[in-house]
Amino acid sequence: MNARLLPYVLILPVTLFLCLFFLYPFLLVSKQAFSTGAGFTLDNFREVTGYWKFPITMRNTLLLAAAVVPIQLALALLMATMVNRMKKGRDLVLYVWTIPLGISDLAAGIIWLAIFEQSGFLNSMMSGLGLVDKPVNLLTFQNPGIVFLAIMLAEIWRATAIMLVILVAGIGLIPKEYYEAAEVFGASPWKRFLRITLPLLRPSLQTALVLRVILAFEIFAVVAALGGTLFPVLMGETYAYQFDLLNSGAAAALALIILAISIAFTLIILRVLRVPKGATI
Amino acid sequence: MAQIEIKNVAKRFGTYQALHDINLTIQDQEFMVLLGASGCGKTTLLRIIAGLETATTGEVSIGGRRVDHLAPKDRGIAMVFQNYAVFPHLTVFENIGFGLRMQKLPNDEVKDRVERTAELMHIEQLLKRYSGELSGGQRQRVAVARALAMEPDVILMDEPLSNLDALLRMEMRAELKGVLATSNTTAIYVTHDQVEAMSMADRISVMHQGEIVQAASPIEVYRNPAAEFVAGFIGNPPMNFLPAAPAGDGKWTVAGQVMDGPRSGKPLKFAIRPEDMRPADEGLTATAKVVEPLGAHLLITCEVQGSMFRAVLDSDMSVNPGDQLTLAPQPDRMRWFDPDTTLAVA
Numbered sequence: 001m002n003a004r005l006l007p008y009v010l011i012l013p014v015t016l017f018l019c020l021f022f023l024y025p026f027l028l029v030s031k032q033a034f035s036t037g038a039g040f041t042l043d044n045f046r047e048v049t050g051y052w053k054f055p056i057t058m059r060n061t062l063l064l065a066a067a068v069v070p071i072q073l074a075l076a077l078l079m080a081t082m083v084n085r086m087k088k089g090r091d092l093v094l095y096v097w098t099i100p101l102g103i104s105d106l107a108a109g110i111i112w113l114a115i116f117e118q119s120g121f122l123n124s125m126m127s128g129l130g131l132v133d134k135p136v137n138l139l140t141f142q143n144p145g146i147v148f149l150a151i152m153l154a155e156i157w158r159a160t161a162i163m164l165v166i167l168v169a170g171i172g173l174i175p176k177e178y179y180e181a182a183e184v185f186g187a188s189p190w191k192r193f194l195r196i197t198l199p200l201l202r203p204s205l206q207t208a209l210v211l212r213v214i215l216a217f218e219i220f221a222v223v224a225a226l227g228g229t230l231f232p233v234l235m236g237e238t239y240a241y242q243f244d245l246l247n248s249g250a251a252a253a254l255a256l257i258i259l260a261i262s263i264a265f266t267l268i269i270l271r272v273l274r275v276p277k278g279a280t281i
Numbered sequence: 282m283a284q285i286e287i288k289n290v291a292k293r294f295g296t297y298q299a300l301h302d303i304n305l306t307i308q309d310q311e312f313m314v315l316l317g318a319s320g321c322g323k324t325t326l327l328r329i330i331a332g333l334e335t336a337t338t339g340e341v342s343i344g345g346r347r348v349d350h351l352a353p354k355d356r357g358i359a360m361v362f363q364n365y366a367v368f369p370h371l372t373v374f375e376n377i378g379f380g381l382r383m384q385k386l387p388n389d390e391v392k393d394r395v396e397r398t399a400e401l402m403h404i405e406q407l408l409k410r411y412s413g414e415l416s417g418g419q420r421q422r423v424a425v426a427r428a429l430a431m432e433p434d435v436i437l438m439d440e441p442l443s444n445l446d447a448l449l450r451m452e453m454r455a456e457l458k459g460v461l462a463t464s465n466t467t468a469i470y471v472t473h474d475q476v477e478a479m480s481m482a483d484r485i486s487v488m489h490q491g492e493i494v495q496a497a498s499p500i501e502v503y504r505n506p507a508a509e510f511v512a513g514f515i516g517n518p519p520m521n522f523l524p525a526a527p528a529g530d531g532k533w534t535v536a537g538q539v540m541d542g543p544r545s546g547k548p549l550k551f552a553i554r555p556e557d558m559r560p561a562d563e564g565l566t567a568t569a570k571v572v573e574p575l576g577a578h579l580l581i582t583c584e585v586q587g588s589m590f591r592a593v594l595d596s597d598m599s600v601n602p603g604d605q606l607t608l609a610p611q612p613d614r615m616r617w618f619d620p621d622t623t624l625a626v627a
């Protein structure tokens with residue numbers, strides 16, 4: 001076998017698989033998005049962006065991502081640093097922290113609904129402590145802040161671990177001698193984190209952030225469970241177009257808009273966190 | 282003033298005793314070389330002085346101040362790491378300036394000192410590069426420059442020249458020694474290269490299996506090794522050993538030859554450096570096995586009463602394998618060792 005051809009032959013099965021189950025449906029969706037029956041058109045895009053709910057769903061989705069991702073990043077970094085310092089029980093702690101990863105997003109939404117709803121844990125606790133006379137409904141249109149907070153909490157609880165595992169692996173790859181050199185040359189623990197850990201973690205940060213940001217724009221089930229129609233997001237609208245309004249052209253257009261946002265943010269993250277040539281570990 | 286005092290320092294990793302009861306005083310501005318074979322504990326001792334490792338027992342003082350409980354940065358030291366530890370995400374400039382930035386020196390002073398030390402180490406043309414774009418030797422020089430730029434009281438160097446080619450190493454050796462001599466720095470320099478040790482050191486500490494066997498000036502270590510290990514480790518080729526049987530009253534029989542030696546009742550080992558042998562009419566009878574012309578000298582590996590024996594003779598001599606030689610040891614260069622304690626006997 002020609003050594004130059006071999007790599008291509010080896011990736012051929014995966015490529016075929018992806019073409020069949022990703023590229024082909026993607027093309028179908030694109031075709032749907034850009035047509036209303038006869039020829040190329042932008043009507044579908046005009047329809048979804050012109051709808052009065054679109055700015056709200058867009059704002060909600062971006063707001064949620066902006067609120068959740070930075071907190072998750074900070075938490076994941078803190079947790080990864082702590083895990084990395086542990087000598088004993090490290091694996092156990094990591095397993096416990098990653099348990100939420102094994103739960104589907106709808107189930108996670110329902111768990112948090114059980115906490116926040118009128119007959120939920122939070123209400124029982126508050127009335128038990130005498131803070132409220134009778135159980136109150138927290139997740140209503142009168143309390144948009146609490147709805148938002150509940151969704152944030154559920155998302156943070158559910159999806160911080162995905163960043164954590166990536167960052168733990170990345171931190172483990174940084175040789176210990178860099179920390180020793182930094183220590184000898186006068187860097188405090190905080191400075192070592194800023195000047196050694198963060199820059200050397202850039203490849204892992206890229207992966208973790210790209211993954212997490214894309215997931216944040218795809219948020220659906222958690223919001224549906226906790227907010228219902230109180231907090232419309234892009235993915236929820238896509239679902240509504242497809243299954244409630246039976247307008248698959250509009251659904252496809254909205255899906256493509258979400259894809260475009262994801263790609264744009266991915267490019268920004270890759271660009272901001274890029275590692276100069278020759279500066280890798 | 283940065284005198285370093287190491288008192289009863291021992292280090293154990295689990296059940297493995299890496300250092301046994303080290304006692305050593307390094308004078309202010311002295312250039313001390315730690316010399317020893319791989320795995321003898323040189324790096325471990327250096328790391329204990331730096332504060333990167335805690336001694337199991339014992340004390341370390343720098344400049345008359347106990348430093349055992351101090352963080353590395355508060356000990357007034359800079360260090361060159363054995364595997365360089367040049368930060369990959371910083372340019373050479375920022376690497377050299379790392380410690381200065383941590384001290385929050387103004388920008389122009391950082392620039393000034395970085396450029397000065399870079400010039401000293403001949404890497405001024407590399408300042409904009411990342412460590413991934415450097416050769417091993419260049420990286421090593423960045424590591425040395427980073428330590429020198431700190432202008433520390435004490436500089437700890439762990440095999441800082443091991444990756445340079447022979448010529449550059451010789452050049453850097455002289456230069457580093459010159460730089461440190463003018464900078465009033467106390468230096469501890471780890472190496473397993475004895476030529477480096479001999480040429481640079483004010484004093485050499487020879488280490489063996491976690492102990493310091495001898496700490497003395499290079500010439501003293503070379504001429505009067507305190508133990509058999511030092512005699513066999515220092516010098517290329519190392520000292521020759523032959524069994525010596527007492528012949529009474531300070532006389533010894535070595536390979537059938539009677540010689541003057543110390544007064545002792547039990548058998549000793551006779552030792553002599555290869556270059557301290559002269560062809561003579563009377564002396565040890567040797568059969569040449571291998572003859573290696575080395576330019577200025579002739580290295581002859583021969584056999585003396587069943588033991589291997591090396592002699593360095595003038596290259597004018599013509600010796601062929603199989604020749605019988607009569608070699609006389611220079612009387613004032615003969616040394617004696619106790620085979621039980623392996624220590625020198627005067």
Ligand SMILES: Nc1ncnc2c1ncn2[C@@H]1O[C@H](COP(=O)(O)OP(=O)(O)OP(=O)(O)O)[C@@H](O)[C@H]1O
Pocket residue numbers: 294297299317318319320321322323324325326363473
């Ligand atoms: N962290 C550690 N845990 C266990 N054993 C260690 C550790 N560090 C060093 N050792 C052991 O201690 C001994 C001394 O190691 P050290 O690194 O000081 O040797 P060295 O003299 O610097 O050798 P080299 O010339 O190869 O660098 C070695 O046998 C090594 O295996």
Ligand SMILES: [Mg+2]
Pocket residue numbers: 323324325363439
């Ligand atoms: Mg070492």
